[in-house]
Amino acid sequence: MPSLLIKNARNIISMDQQRQRYPGGSIFVEDQEIKAIGTNIPYETADTVINAEGKIIYPGLINTHHHLYQTFTRNIPWAQDCELFDWLMTLYDIWRHIRPEDVYLSAMVGLGELLKSGCTTSSDHFYVFPNGISGELIDEEIRAAHDLGIRFYPTRGSMSLGRSRGGLPPDEVVQDEDIILKDTRRVIETYHDHHRFAMVKVGVAPCSPFSVSRDLLKESADLARSYGVRMHTHLAETKDEEDFCKEKLGLRPLEFMEETGWVGDDVWYAHGIWFNDHEIKKIGTCGCGVAHCPSSNMKLSSGTFPILKMLQSGVKVGVGVDGSASNDSSSMLLELKIMNLLHKLQHGATALSAEDCLHVATRGSSKVLGWEDGIGSLEVGKAADMFMVDAGRLEFAGALFDDASLPIITGTSQVDTTIVGGKVVVQDGRLVNVNEALLSTQAQAAARMLETAAKHTKIDYKKIRAREAVTNAWHYLR
Template identity: 70%
Template sequence: MGTLLIRNARNIITMDDQKTKIPGGSIFVQDQKIVAIGTSLPYDTADVVIDARDKIVYPGLVNTHHHLYQSLTRNIPLAQSCSLFDWLTTLYEIWVHLRPEDVYLSAMIGLGELLKSGCTTSSDHFYCFPNATSPYLIDEEIRAARDVGIRFFPTRGAMSLGRARGGLPPDELCQDENSILKDMQRVIERYHDARPFAMVRVGVAPCSPFSVTKDLMLESARLARAYGVRMHTHLAETLDEESFCLQTMGVRPLDFMEMTEWTGSDVWYAHGIWFSDAEIQRLARHGCGIAHCPTSNMKLASGVFPLAKMKQSGIPIGLGVDGSASNDTSNMLLEVRMAHLLHRLHTGPDALSAEDALYLATRGSAQILGWDDEIGSLEVGKAADMFLIDTRRLEYAGALFDDAALPVLTGLSQIVDTTIVGGRVVVEHGRLVHVDEEQLAQVAQRAATRLVEEASLRTGIDYRQSRTSPPAASNAPAYQP
């Protein structure tokens, strides 16, 4: 892959254990690995040289929770002003019409947006497998990740508990347990790469307690551990989920995880809002990680993640943008900003500094993906995953006093100037290197329009109209929360 020299940076924000900053520093990269970092390096040239004189270098952000396929169902009027379960039952009817090409396009969009906002590694939780289409949809996401050049951690999700059996999703989006487990095994064997500096690692991810069976949770945990891959699911996102578990299984969500072998340091949950104090202590003992998704939680009015209690208990915490339809963007730097502001508002001015929010999105996120030995900070021996911002941009004028906080607190777009993954430049001058962005946007919008139109024809519902009344009874879940 050759060599890369980034020289004479205004500053390098390393996010190492000491949160070291290197004004005037340089970085030398051989293949994917950082070989040297500091000032006065003994390297004058390389295959690619970047003059970073007015630029600040940051470690690449790490996204720990996403649903990339939702990029084609953003800003749907009927899905606004909803809590989680109403939002899901509305969008399920559109997602039934997903095709393989839609999954590829949506992943290209979401991953491209992430790269442009400084994210160099992203996980994804893919659980939507319409009965009428190919079962190999996660393969389309992996293909897209390779095309845009991002480091990728897809998790093979699933829904097996449809409405006919008391679950939330329509039966058309559910698969039987045997098919799910067989494909989880296929995805692991085909794509998981445990070697250093891998570009793809995979995990196992049944969707949630209200959309899968106990048997699937048990068997998927055993499958994951047999192969040594990580495990991911939604948990404790809303009080509706808590009510579902209590009424249908007689236990709280964390109890269900313990019953089905879904606890341990190889497990991370998305959201984790509605844990009791005692459950937080249990989480800490288990070593489970949490993907905090502040924008999604605010949009769906799910609640506020108990960050201070989680941190005090030593629970690993990372950040995630969540699905584009519950965020309406895939902007990782913006997610860092939202985390910083939300917890200051909710807890107080000392709750989460801008630099600490950035730390959650780098070191914290890398830890819960089990990848902290290679990504999350700029250090010798780690992957050359980073982003650069040019301080000469108008939105940074008058703000050049705290380089670590700069991209979190200032700027409106959070679009970075350069993104590098594994030593390769994938965003340059704020644009994707390997993608015709305008053409992709046009093709993707046509696909999104088709999805909405097909759903409207099937259901008789106009999804472009804003919600003015509660969802019809036929769309409600099988229980009353």
């Protein structure tokens, strides 16, 4: 088995149960597994030796919610600073033209940015399958993750209620429910790996309770549990969603999830802003997880996630950057700085420390994904997933007083080294397995083609449906 020795680090921030730190520490790895960690480990050589003098080592960050295909629709002027109706309609008009090569390139860019910001494991929620395009689009994301060397947790999403059936998405991007279920089985059987050091795990993820039928929600839950895989969906993102559920269904969003089998320790939701106190306690008791997406929630004015109540009630909380269309970035370290500042503003200066945010993005996120046996901390028996920053960098000068908080407090968005499963995938701030300049050129050209195609086939949605109805529906159908 290949071995790796990382020695003489300035500090190792383990994020283990006791949050131990190892000044001057070293780590020895065989294959993917950490075999020793500390200041006096009994190993002096290995197949690969990294002198980490002056470097601070952290466990790899874990992203629990993303839409990688949206990487080509960030910083679009006419999708910024506008109402949600205009924002979503503009983007659907682009997404309906997405091709397999766009999915691959957008995933390469998004996952590459995540790796460069210290993320070693990322989930993704893919649910846009344009008519006439290969249905195996999620395969392109998995191929990109393999090429980059990141640990990946794609979730096979779905939308079955198009505009002709009273839904919001254009009919061109929804699928027949039998096709959805068949392809979901294919993706699980082809790619899911139950091993604790797996490079790919797969989940089942209808887009939201309001873009698929009640039957598909129930059948998706049954399918996921028959394979022993996890379940993911958007929930409780806006106050309007709560009002709609009570008015149209006679149920609150979480009650609707309970009715369709979407509650349990194998389920995690994205956002979860508008749960009440009783629901938060229930989620904590039943073991559901929640992906906290601070930047997206702020940009779309959705509200502030009640993180203190969640944590106090035992809810599993992780961090997600969300899609680039509602974040415009895929930087996990930047997300943690925003998270830290948001909750100081909302809950008080001492509410959530930078180290607490790091804990949520590592151990917390691993629990949300049900992967705490393999990732989330640096300790013997866990995967060798980590990132390093050079304490000698100019942006850290005058800030070397708390190593655990350093990259979050200072707001750095890029790391020096990222290691996944004992393999270096970012070195000196650059991706190891890809030509970044070439990728950037190819990706921007593909994004421009999508934008151009959308301009030439733009639909006036205001003539299709009354603006008020669609504006209300957005919250529930995204």
